[in-house]
Amino acid sequence: MFKKLTKQDIKGESQLKSSFSRNLKQELIAKYPSITADELEEVIPKKKPLSLVKCEDRLSLYTCDNQILFAQFYTDEYIPHLKFVHKFSRGCFKSLQVDKGAIKFILGGSDIMCPGITSKGGILPSDDVKVNDLVFVYAEGKESALCVGKLKMSGEDIKNQNKGIAVEVIHYLGDGLWNMKI
Amino acid sequence: MALVETLYCKICTFPVDFCDYNKKATKCKAWLEENHPAKYQELYSNKENEDVDEKTKKVEESLKKMELRQEKKDKKELEDQQNSKIIIKTIERTKRKRSIEIQGLEVFPLNLKKLSKKFSNKFATGCSIVDNKLVLQGDLADDIEIFINQLLKEEAGLDDIKVEKVVAKRKKTEEELAAEAAAAIANGTSTAKYVKGDENKKA
Structure with missing residues (x-):
């Protein structure tokens, strides 16, 4: 965005x-x-x-x-x-984790697909996170968050369907907002 | 709970653990090694010994390609900058009043808005931006040439950028121009640039 x-x-x-x-x-x-x-x-x-x-x-x-x-x-x-x-430390926010393969695409501005979260390196969001909530996305083997997005599917759906867009990415590392200096 | 301190890379502005996903990864690594050796060790030392599976290999390869492309782009940009010319144009407004127009600054990593403020502070005149050109009030071509050269060296690390001075064509100034050019030739090397610009204009 x-x-x-x-x-x-x-x-x-x-x-x-x-x-x-x-x-x-x-x-x-x-x-x-x-x-x-x-x-x-x-x-x-x-x-x-x-x-x-x-x-x-x-x-x-x-x-x-x-x-x-x-x-x-x-x-x-x-x-x-x-x-x-x-x-802030990771525990403060509603978060989820994606695997290594997804990082490149997220940093290119793409939305997060289900397989990136359900595969080995990913962690599903906890149950109390609802659809349309703001989530903070972390990556496998990395400390810092790499994007902020809106959850488009519930955790349950992501697991079961395993297809399509799970998180709509709003703000990611290296986008216009990140590079903006005031 | 205290705040988490994140180390940001000076080169790509990302948190350091994301440097290798950036288009300037090699430069980032060098920077990190120099400035934060401990962090560098932590991030990169044990990686080489690890067995990499098929998938990560693929990712790494594509990242390398991306980096190469970026490098080429940077190189071209630098070349563009080296080849580009800054034109300082003197425009006669009324009889003895002149304004200066500076063209070709937008190729360089300078902030025009800030630059205009700087100019107006330094030379105590009005300075405005008109379609990527800076317009200064006052006959300041010589001072500005020196200042721009200095500025480019300091802020962008670029040397030997061509700065050309042009006087806008007008009947009245033509005679003056000829006289000035003659004087310049007589003077020799110091105003050689001026003569060159003059010739270009005539041709």
């Missing part, structure tokens, strides 16, 4: 109120219970104001200290930037 995002898409930047950052933090903690307030404070310090960068097609980027933290379409869910994801 961010494949073609470039600097030219930026429309304007504005600073956000501190109350917004407070609300955002609360929301995040409610969403990812394993993240503590202290950790979040380190990533989004109170002293440094957040700013909102508006882009083409109703895309908003939330940045702090010239680092992109989140992206958002319309008023949908916040999509965390991978650098933000990398700061």
